[in-house]
Amino acid sequence: MRNEPPGARRKKAHAQGAAAVTAADPLAPARSWLASRGWSPFPFQEQVWSAYLNGKSGLLHAPTGMGKTLAVALGPLLEEVARRGEGGSRKRERGLKVLWLTPLRALANDTAEALASAVEGLGLNWSVELRTGDTAQSRKRKQRVDGLPNILVTTPESLSVMLSYPDLVGEAGGKTPSSAAGGPAGPSPAEPGEGGTLSPLAGIRAVIVDEWHELLGTKRGVQTELGLARVRALSPSVRTWGLSATLGNLDEAMRVLLGAGAPQGVMVRGQGRREYQFRTIIPPDIERFPWAGHLGIRLLPQVCEAIDASNLTLLFTNTRSQSEIWFSSLLRASNKYMGKVAIHHGSLDRKLRGRVEEAVKAGELKCVVCTSSLDLGVDFAPVDQVIQIGSPKGIARFLQRAGRSGHQPGGVSKIVCVPTNALELVEFAAARDAIAAEGGPVDVEEREPLVLAMDVLVQHMMTVAVGGGFDERRLLAEVRTTNAFNALTDDQWRWAMDYIHRGGPALTAYAHYARATQDDPPDGLWRMSAASLVRNHRLNIGTITSDASIAVRMANGKVLGSVEESFIGRMAPGDIFAFSGRVLELVRVRDMTAVVRPARRARGNVPSWQGSRMAISTHLASAVRVRLGEAHRGVYRGPEMKAAEPILRLQDAWSTLPQPGELLIEYATTSEGHHAFVYPLEGRLVHEGLAALAAWRFARAEPRTFVLASNDYGFHLLSPTPIQFREADWRSALSPAGLTEDLLACLNAAQLARRQFREIARVAGLIIPGFPGQGRSNRHLQASSELFYDVFSEYDAGNLLLDQARRQVLERQLEYRRLAGALERLADATLAVKDLPCLSPFAFPLWVDSLREQLTTEKWTDRLSRMLVTLETRAGGPPAGRAACSKGKARGTP
Amino acid sequence: MTTVRIGDHELGLLAGRGVVRWSDRTLYVADLHIGKASAFARGGVPISGSVLEATTADALKRLTAMIVQAETERLVVLGDLLHAAGGRDPRTLDLLERWRWEHRGVDVVLVRGNHDQAAGDPPSSAGIRCVDEPFDDRGLTLRHHPLAAGTGTATLAGHVHPAVRLRSPGDSARVACFWLSKGQLVLPAFGGFTGMGEVRAGAGDRVFVPAEGVVVEVPVVVSTVARVGRSAR
Structure with a gap:
């Protein structure tokens, strides 16, 4: 278990410690069990136990994982020991007592083992079981028929699926449970919980949410909130405890977890801060170090040295494609890595991942190349070093990754930073500043909770409708106890009811297409019971987590893993990509499966996973601004800044290094057109919004088309016609006035919302899930989310899912709060405008690493005619080498 | 008006996604997929009644506009008039029949497509x-499924919902198109609730896109450019 010292998992015979203890001190059984293993409790653990025994809910946070599991697990167990001490029966009481939610399936196993050993240690005979997407169907059915275990470890999705089984929830109307409509269960288990109530969930005493910071701010977090509200309605006295890493907004995190209107929770701070040992690999030849790009592969020899000097290294990359590159490069670097280096990322097949995790525990590996799939979770106790390839993007994430090494008590977390381009040296220096900040807690980022995610709401309503039905007013009240839907209006609720009833506001001509239907009075419960709807709905519950995934399969049938549909959708048969450490050629895509074969060419285009690109956090961005300001004044502190000095000086000489309070704008002209580069240093998402906004506001004055691109440092406008803006033009283009209206107006053109609709359509049940072997029968019911978006926009403009897509673009994709803050800051900034003969070191990465997002206000026919001209030119002769000359110039100049 | 000539037939391409043969003023359209939204709703997909009503009504309204524009008395649907058996709800069929009544002077022919096979013929009261x-339509071969190798005769077809991706520096859009290949003219899908399939035009093919009231020919290099662009990414 990751929260205990090594060796804890071994099941030692323990000295019946619990039984011997008197009831005087309720914490004594825990102390004596720990003492029997030679440990003593941390003060924060006792604090949580006492708070729990006093009936409190709360949140336990700590920078790292030490002892957190036992802190929250032992409360309910001590309570049970005390109950029995008071003359309660020693016979095992049936029914679920403790529900443990974890965001990661991979965590569930370790957690269950730890809980089982604690149960045994306290002399209890409670049963502990798992229920996740990986649990066998037969096991899950047994849990439905024979009753749930006393302690259940599960995921938010699995809880949601549980809530869709009437025999697990009990009838909302308080009637005798009957077998599930469409469910395969035989006679229903008339499982009487305690107190004569009928719901098998009514006896839950504690819900524990592990890694709450990972859920907060996501749709799975909203799904968790709704699930918790359901559990609280069924078991009103339940206590909720969350475990979280350090966050900038812990109080808010706790309020969201406990629900609106809950009594004040108890905030407990865990074990103190950890020691970090921080080293950056400095590129030996900075003059030739790339200004752009993300591979950093030229530091491979130094990375190999670092790996060789340690026992077990986790090598983190920011994207899956990077992890593929590093994995294959390491294998090519030396034969000694054969069988000693493994790859682990979210889209690999679960079995492969499981095998890697086993090999790590068995000490067979030297290095695991991974992405955020290993940010949290599985305890790899022997890890003694973490290598971070590329910018960590945020301080919290950086700390979390660093914390994966040196896990033993008193251990030092060793992290080696590998820059992949020159500017990342500055980011590492800035991250080091934040970690080394003297005194007080480390200044880390906030996670903003999501509100009013209508797709998750309608999915939950369907879940409850399938799981025994609901009374409309009672469910509305329950839903409003969540932070996410505390502000839900009656109109929004009305729409959601219409949506689950018949897809939208009533139109009598089509009333026979009812989905959820209402029972006759007096109960008047809403239910959804048609077998096909029930089945499709349960399949859809898991979709909050993942993009529609396409299985990647070799022609001989071997499954390699899965990739997002959007990724495969961009490729044609014959295209080459790297996946799962192999270079593959796409043969065909059929029935949600991509058939591949080993590619004949040695090197492939590396798949680019746009979805997983993270933006630099506000905290890190402002630390970077400080460092650049220092550099402008000639101050270069630390090895990273000293290494980056030649390039920063070049930037300063050709253009300038923006100081805090200054906004740099560079103009340049290439054969591609006329460029404006703007550097607010606010992170990629904010820049995407700023770019769209500025382009739209410029184009409002004079119709024209821009090519937009953004990265973490700034954004880029490219126009086929000269850009001649005065300072006043920039001021009004970047003015905070009318932000929301203008953003929404330009969004429509940019079609960002249409893309957001992909996920919404799946969660809200518009996409009938494909499942193996059944692909064809549903075919006439399948349409792309984009088509739904277009059709709804045209014919059902009041659909709140459209509204949500637009809000999601604002809140999630453009980080509206940050954007507004950035504009306020820029309004006070002085402008530094530079006219450059060629691209500067800052401009170059923007130019090459461009996410192309086009926005236009010109009439479609004008655009069309220009495209035609281009095509005709090309058809008439060989295409001009349009990009090559400017690229060559920029690369060659330093 | 953009006109193409296949064999002896002068064919006008209409921006409303139809083709008119000038010799007898026959109007051809393909892939209406009427009742698709209804079929989805019946299959449990949450689509509002307003969408059900509007997608059908809109397709019929646009059809009316083209009939008026081409002053035609004969309409041929090149397959997939109805989307699925599940889409044959009384309200949708009622809209269709009412539309037929308004255009009772027009002779309507349906060349059955794959969806029509499953959905069944329209009710006889619709008079189709x-x-x-x-x-064989007076020397013009009418098909739903185009043949990859061409038919060897002048042919009109549908089924593939042809589209091309147009690009200029920094701009890109997928547009429904007419695709003329090997003497075979494939029409864009007419229905509003239909997807698109990008075509791979070969040498000698011609591609036309409807845009704001006109139909423009696009150089066939388009599809090669699109493919190059994709693999370069």
Whole structure:
């Protein structure tokens, strides 16, 4: 278990410690069990136990994982020991007592083992079981028929699926449970919980949410909130405890977890801060170090040295494609890595991942190349070093990754930073500043909770409708106890009811297409019971987590893993990509499966996973601004800044290094057109919004088309016609006035919302899930989310899912709060405008690493005619080498 | 008006996604997929009644506009008039029949497509003559499914919902198109609730896109450019 010292998992015979203890001190059984293993409790653990025994809910946070599991697990167990001490029966009481939610399936196993050993240690005979997407169907059915275990470890999705089984929830109307409509269960288990109530969930005493910071701010977090509200309605006295890493907004995190209107929770701070040992690999030849790009592969020899000097290294990359590159490069670097280096990322097949995790525990590996799939979770106790390839993007994430090494008590977390381009040296220096900040807690980022995610709401309503039905007013009240839907209006609720009833506001001509239907009075419960709807709905519950995934399969049938549909959708048969450490050629895509074969060419285009690109956090961005300001004044502190000095000086000489309070704008002209580069240093998402906004506001004055691109440092406008803006033009283009209206107006053109609709359509049940072997029968019911978006926009403009897509673009994709803050800051900034003969070191990465997002206000026919001209030119002769000359110039100049 | 000539036939391409043969003013459209939204709703997909009503009504309204524009008295649907058996709800069929009543002077022929096979012929009260492919229409072969190798005769077809991706520096859009290949003219899908399939035009093919009231020919290099662009990414 990751929260205990090594060796804890071994099941030692323990000295019946619990039984011997008197009831005087309720914490004594825990102390004596720990003492029997030679440990003593941390003060924060006792604090949580006492708070729990006093009936409190709360949140336990700590920078790292030490002892957190036992802190929250032992409360309910001590309570049970005390109950029995008071003359309660020693016979095992049936029914679920403790529900443990974890965001990661991979965590569930370790957690269950730890809980089982604690149960045994306290002399209890409670049963502990798992229920996740990986649990066998037969096991899950047994849990439905024979009753749930006393302690259940599960995921938010699995809880949601549980809530869709009437025999697990009990009838909302308080009637005798009957077998599930469409469910395969035989006679229903008339499982009487305690107190004569009928719901098998009514006896839950504690819900524990592990890694709450990972859920907060996501749709799975909203799904968790709704699930918790359901559990609280069924078991009103339940206590909720969350475990979280350090966050900038812990109080808010706790309020969201406990629900609106809950009594004040108890905030407990865990074990103190950890020691970090921080080293950056400095590129030996900075003059030739790339200004752009993300591979950093030229530091491979130094990375190999670092790996060789340690026992077990986790090598983190920011994207899956990077992890593929590093994995294959390491294998090519030396034969000694054969069988000693493994790859682990979210889209690999679960079995492969499981095998890697086993090999790590068995000490067979030297290095695991991974992405955020290993940010949290599985305890790899022997890890003694973490290598971070590329910018960590945020301080919290950086700390979390660093914390994966040196896990033993008193251990030092060793992290080696590998820059992949020159500017990342500055980011590492800035991250080091934040970690080394003297005194007080480390200044880390906030996670903003999501509100009013209508797709998750309608999915939950369907879940409850399938799981025994609901009374409309009672469910509305329950839903409003969540932070996410505390502000839900009656109109929004009305729409959601219409949506689950018949897809939208009533139109009598089509009333026979009812989905959820209402029972006759007096109960008047809403239910959804048609077998096909029930089945499709349960399949859809898991979709909050993942993009529609396409299985990647070799022609001989071997499954390699899965990739997002959007990724495969961009490729044609014959295209080459790297996946799962192999270079593959796409043969065909059929029935949600991509058939591949080993590619004949040695090197492939590396798949680019746009979805997983993270933006630099506000905290890190402002630390970077400080460092650049220092550099402008000639101050270069630390090895990273000293290494980056030649390039920063070049930037300063050709253009300038923006100081805090200054906004740099560079103009340049290439054969591609006329460029404006703007550097607010606010992170990629904010820049995407700023770019769209500025382009739209410029184009409002004079119709024209821009090519937009953004990265973490700034954004880029490219126009086929000269850009001649005065300072006043920039001021009004970047003015905070009318932000929301203008953003929404330009969004429509940019079609960002249409893309957001992909996920919404799946969660809200518009996409009938494909499942193996059944692909064809549903075919006439399948349409792309984009088509739904277009059709709804045209014919059902009041659909709140459209509204949500637009809000999601604002809140999630453009980080509206940050954007507004950035504009306020820029309004006070002085402008530094530079006219450059060629691209500067800052401009170059923007130019090459461009996410192309086009926005236009010109009439479609004008655009069309220009495209035609281009095509005709090309058809008439060989295409001009349009990009090559400017690229060559920029690369060659330093 | 953009006109193409296949064999002896002068064919006008209409921006409303139809083709008119000038010799007898026959109007051809393909892939209406009427009742698709209804079929989805019946299959449990949450689509509002307003969408059900509007997608059908809109398709019929646009059809009316083209009939008026081409002053035609004969309309041929090149397959997939109805989307699925599940879409044959009384309200949708009622809209269709009412539309037929308004245009009772127009002779309507359906060349059955794959969706029509599953959905069944429209009710006889709609007065639509249904024939199987290939159907010889005064020297013009009518099919739902185009043939990859061409038919060797002047042919009109549908089924693939052809589209091309147009690009200029920094701009890109997928547009429904007419695709003329090997003497075979494939029409864009007419229905509003239909997807698109990008075509891979070969040498000698011609591609036309409807845009704001006109139909423009696009150089066929388009599809090669699109493919190059994709693999370069």
